[in-house]
Amino acid sequence: MNMELNFLTSAEQLETGCQAVDRGRNGLLKVYRDVVALVQPRDDHGVAADDVAAFADACDRLVARLQQHFDLQEALMWSQNYPRRERHKQVHDHFLGEIRYLAEGVKGETVVNGAANFLAEMVGRWLISHTSADDRELAAFLRDRGFDGDDAGCP
Numbered sequence: 001m002n003m004e005l006n007f008l009t010s011a012e013q014l015e016t017g018c019q020a021v022d023r024g025r026n027g028l029l030k031v032y033r034d035v036v037a038l039v040q041p042r043d044d045h046g047v048a049a050d051d052v053a054a055f056a057d058a059c060d061r062l063v064a065r066l067q068q069h070f071d072l073q074e075a076l077m078w079s080q081n082y083p084r085r086e087r088h089k090q091v092h093d094h095f096l097g098e099i100r101y102l103a104e105g106v107k108g109e110t111v112v113n114g115a116a117n118f119l120a121e122m123v124g125r126w127l128i129s130h131t132s133a134d135d136r137e138l139a140a141f142l143r144d145r146g147f148d149g150d151d152a153g154c155p
């Protein structure tokens with residue numbers, strides 16, 4: 001793995017302490033690692049010519065996993081009448097739109113040097129930031145309500 005992208009190293013960095021909020025995150029992290037592994041650890045941060053198809057496939061799987069993870073959280077927010085659900089969903093939607101745009105870009109005839117690195121780094125940093133703020137806020141709300149549904153709930 002490219003050491004410069006090695007900041008997102010464990011599932012613990014993406015945990016809120018509430019399993020219902022964290023659902024789908026291990027699968028998301030696994031696909032994210034597939035994306036990072038294809039970024040060249042060189043100055044240009046591109047993708048090797050032989051890996052372009054694999055990189056595009058990994059990006060597709062990453063978008064699908066992000067969508068799945070967000071859908072689960074949003075269903076939880078609506079079922080629990082979370083007061084900040086609209087704003088939290090907007091944050092998801094905005095990020096997913098950006099990642100879809102970038103992922104489409106890397107499926108073109110070339111993977112522009114820097115674009116692959118940018119996508120991988122942006123996703124990693126966003127996930128850590130979003131988990132530590134918006135997702136933990138949701139987890140705290142559920143915990144305060146004594147939520148115990150969806151797997152183990154929020155003990």
Ligand SMILES: [Fe+2]
Binds near residue numbers: 073088092130134
């Ligand atoms: Fe979220």
